[in-house]
Amino acid sequence: MERRQYLQIPGPTNVPDRILRSLSKPLINHRGPEFELLVEQCITGLKKVFRTQNDVLIFPSSGSGTLESAIVNLLSPGDTMVAVSQGLFSERMAAIGEKFGIHVLRINKAWGEAANVDEIEALLSQDTEKKIKAVCLPQNETTSAITNDIESIAKMMKKSEHPALLVVDAISSLACLPLETDGWGIDVVITASQKGLMLPPGLGMVSLNDRAWQQAEQSKMPKWYWDYNAVREKMKGGQFPYTPATTLLFGLKEALDILAEEGIEKVWERHELMGKAVRNAIHAMGLTLFAEEAYASDTVTSISMPEDIQYKELASMLNKDYGVVIGGGLQQLQGKIFRIGHLGAVHQLDVYAVMGAVEMALYRLGYNVELGTAAKAVAKTFLKE
Ligand SMILES: Cc1ncc(COP(=O)(O)O)c(C=O)c1O
Known part of the structure; x- marks a missing residue:
């Protein structure tokens, strides 16, 4: 039985029946008007969930791919970033940075402990030459099941006037835990489809504010698939630089409708x-x-x-x-x-x-x-x- x-x-996570049904729709032309409307609806809905007026980009990708996209778009080899390492996923972000030649300043925490605002503040205030280009940490470290106080970290960074970007992995927290991208002033927020958005795995999403776009312009890291600029330009017209995950976008639209209804x-x-x-x-x-x-x-x-x-x-x-x-x-x-x-x-x-x-x-x-x-x-x- x-x-x-x-x-x-x-x-x-469990995929609601409404979303499952939307995933069985026949495919459409990803260069046609019906698809353009779908992309527009997804972006409008995502902005509400991310709580932002910023651009939100969508990638056919796992969450880890989208984390990597942030490194290759925002940084250049030899740059310095701070990473709070407090579990498998926060450590992954540090490891990705190192693979791409970034000098990673780790703040190591025992698994099960939360990030400490003062420790991040201390590193930023010691950095008189402003070498640190990004502070990366998850809102929710899934391996140990702790939530970091992103609001306090964002406020501290704003007050410090250090130019480093705040890059938040919200993969296991977006559309679940309070997160105010614009209200708290988070520069970059990353998520994936298979958690709070109730979809199967396969989509990554990232929002960037003006500061992040400006830093992206300086990036000397090679990229093609992950190039934020290229994706942004295409997405403006409701398209992508490659064949998109159309079926998952049907599901995303349904998920965003469900979230908006609640x-x-x-x-x-x-x-x-x-x-x-x-x-x-x-x-x-x-x-x-x-x-x-x-x-x-x-x-x-x-x-x-x-x-x-x-x-x-x-x-x-x-x-x-x-x-x-x-x-x-x-x-x-x-x-x-x-x-x-x-x-x-x-x-x-x-x-x-x-x-x-x-x-x-x-x-x-x-x-x-x-x-x-x-x-x-x-x-x-x-x-x-
Ligand atoms: C906080 C966090 N970051 C990153 C990842 C990695 O995402 P993915 O497995 O989709 O690559 C996960 C996956 O569970 C996660 O929970």
């Missing part, structure tokens, strides 16, 4: 509530959060594995018996934590079901918990009791 699957890894602030509030409900259930069951509580993410929760229970057994039982797919720890956290994604199309009863399944599986694996504990904590969160 076909059964509903709860894809609770921190992306790709209202982006309501989407943020829903994610906040889902995050709270998951954490309350985790605490009620006597489990330990891996991430620093004050910075615990509202899109993904990382939980330390209880003693004597193996991650593989838990994940396999959840998948096989309940149709719930969770994520594990990556690299140094392998086997030490499990992660529950609660981003994108996730609503109250989904969290109720998923946390109920987690509780049953843990109980069956010998964990000491009174049945019904998770459900009670989740319901109380939603009923605000």
Whole structure:
């Protein structure tokens, strides 16, 4: 019997039926007027989600490709950038920079710790020659499930009057967590389709303000596919310099309509509530959060594995018996934590079901918990009791 699957890894996320249907539309001419309208609608919708008046570019790409696009468009070999390294994805940005001959000043944090505004400020204030061209970090480090305080970092950078660009990887946070590209003055924001936008993987998106475009003009890095200028010029006319991912753009338009119907602030509030409900259930069951509580993410929760229970057994039982797919720890956290994604199309009863399944599986694996504990904590969160 076909059964509903709860894809609770921190992306790709569950794709709503409306989006799935839009992905099955027959293809259209990507050089025709129907396509031009589609691109225009996608850009208008994306600007609302990015909260910006800036250009938003779309690439047929994974998130990592779009991170690389920022490096090759904004910097030149020999430039200096600051990267907060606090997990697999933030470290990836630093590694991409190094591959392209950038001098990367890393701020190393333990996995599970958030970025510290003062540490970034100190590096900028020591840089009297203004060599630092960019400060790169994620809004949400998915591997450890922490959220950085981008608003404070953006404010500090503005106040410092250092010219470095603020480049934010919002791949596992855009359309989930509050982010004000223009309001906070973030120069570059990068995201991908398979998280808050509820689409399959395959699209990357990036917004750039005037400061970022000016710096892009100085870049001496070779590029063709990733050339922001070339893509911007074509996108103005509703086209791309290459064959675009037409089907995913059908899906993007549908996703943006769904987000607009709910209202982006309501989407943020829903994610906040889902995050709270998951954490309350985790605490009620006597489990330990891996991430620093004050910075615990509202899109993904990382939980330390209880003693004597193996991650593989838990994940396999959840998948096989309940149709719930969770994520594990990556690299140094392998086997030490499990992660529950609660981003994108996730609503109250989904969290109720998923946390109920987690509780049953843990109980069956010998964990000491009174049945019904998770459900009670989740319901109380939603009923605000
Ligand atoms: C914060 C963050 N950055 C970058 C990436 C890499 O994106 P992709 O796997 O689409 O290349 C991910 C993927 O999960 C992510 O969560």
